[in-house]
Amino acid sequence: IYISGLVFEWTKRQGGVRQMEKNSIQKSSAVYDVIDNSGGFYVSPVDKGCRSRMNIPFRIYRPEGDEFLEKRFIEESEKLGMIELKGHRSIGGLRASMYNAVTVAEAETLVRFMKDFMERHRNQALEETKPIL
Structure with missing residues (x-):
């Protein structure tokens, strides 16, 4: 009960449940936007209608990953300093967890990293798709 009370107080200090929901939508939308607009560099194995705002699994380059x-x-x-991005051991790949304690700023840091990583490695992924003549 004591721990629950601490969590409830923390939630109130963050602006309450409505603000936490807004933050959750903002964080997950930012990550999904990078995935969906990556031109196939990042791939989501989850149908858009079934996506979680809390755990965002994704692969690089193809559904089975690179x-x-x-x-x-x-x-x-x-x-x-971004840790625990490795996917679940039974599925593999990558997973961004947008838990309540993850701030919008931290999610934005991940988004910037994802964009930067994609720009630096996009050609490498494209090279692998070229047919060998």
Whole structure:
């Protein structure tokens, strides 16, 4: 009961449940926008109608993922202090968790990193799709 009380007080300080919902929508929408507008660099394995605002799984380059680029994504993000982006052990890939304690600013930091990573590695992914003649 004590811990629940602390969480309720924290929620009130954040602006209440309505503000928390707005933040949740803003954070998840920003990440999904990068995925959906990446031209296929990032791929969401979840149908748009079934997506979670809390846990956002995604792959790089194709539905089954690109192991090399996903590993590099995790390594580079960890160097910037973004941890736990590795996907669930049963599914793999990547997963951005937008828990209530994750701030809008932190979600925006992830979004900037995702865009930067995509720009730096897009050609590498495209090279792999070219047919060998």
